[in-house]
Amino acid sequence: MQIPAPFDYVRASSVDNALALLDRHGAESRVVAGGHSLLPMMKLRLARPDWLIDINDLFELDYLLIDGQTLRIGAMTRHTTLLESDDVQRLFPIITDAERVIADPIVRNRGTIGGSLCQADPAEDLSTVCHVLEAVAVVRGPAGERMLSMADFHRGPYETAVAQNELLIEVRVPIRAGSSSAYEKVERRVGDWAVAAAGASVTLDSAGAISQVAVGLTAVGLEQNVTEVEAVLVGQTPTEELFTEAGRLASLACDPLADQRGPIDYKRHLADELTRRVLRAACRRAAASASEITI
Amino acid sequence: MHINMTINGTDVTREIEPRVLLVHFIRDDLRLTGTHWGCDTSNCGTCVVLMDGQPVKSCTVLAAMADGHSITTVEGLANGTTLDPVQQGFMEEHGLQCGFCTPGMMLTARALLDHNPHPEPLEIREAISGQICRCTGYATIVRSIQWAAEHPVGTAETAATTEEEAVHA
16 A cells, blocks of 8 residues: 655645745645646655645636737646647647647546646656747746746756745747647557657748747657757758658657667657657648638 | 545545545545555556546545545445446446446546537547456447446436346346
């Protein structure tokens, strides 16, 4: 039987209250949202907080808002909400693609985008998605709010820039005209972590050439985007040859470990193949949405 | 700590340790053993209960987190002696053999049908994809849920009565 070590539990009633509680209870307090990463770690005694601050009552952080050229996602937005949003599907199909394969439908009822990003698991899909979309993390603390690029937010496996007395409150995703995106994952079974996954975002100019591109990989030892791909693709009209070259560069850029999910050469093969597929899908979707606008 | 929640329509108040998981609270404190405790790692889904109508894995929710919420367990599915159509469907279509995964499967099915009364077989498979059956097989579970979709609330009593009459006849 897996039972967490003893702790004290308190429910936050607002963001300010959560920050005050974090401040009061100090280094041995942890925030719990959906709980589907933290509670398993506590059950295995890999995490032993003295205080658990439950932020599930912070409905003020559960929202999806289109604000000008930005999609604002509250940190307590559940995976299910993201998956079922038509706006998300239309603007950022990469999020819908990823949400469809994050954990399972029941876990998605509880898990939140904020929790996923703060857990920063190396196999976490939304970290890759947010890197690819050049999202900005809004973090609030006693000194006010700060905006962090994903490169600044995501420090490495299980590590983010969110300080002990701060809370991730929002994720802002820039909306770009002529842009689309895609995500694809290989997993052993529903609910398992990725063997490998890839995400891509592409912007096409009016002539159909790639004006902006980002490719990210999940679970293969690369925290940041595959920057090598940009130099090769920007300014070019999408072709199968270019996707092949991008796939090759992705397989070289990653640094996977051999584990029970597969050997290194298999994971590099997946980085290659999945990069091609997501670029192909993102370009196809971007072209399709451009033609819709023209009509 | 003090917690209060609605379980199958009844208000319950208990004093618990904050670390008690919802599944153990339901089974050990409330003695409602219909909710099963399986893998303990939120993989198998036999511990699924409805929290405010939504399926959750109760091995990965603290009882404290359910404070103030409404929980439905398998014991709350039937209305008196009238089975829920989902329960009836599992009988009609042989949706169980050993029965271990059944409570979680039936609660997920109930939530699915509340949300989407006429699901496609693929949607049913997607809904139960976080739950594991190791003996009956998914084909009959999917058929059981389809049966329930085709016989919404109000017809189960008739079916149960007919069967009872058949036994007596």
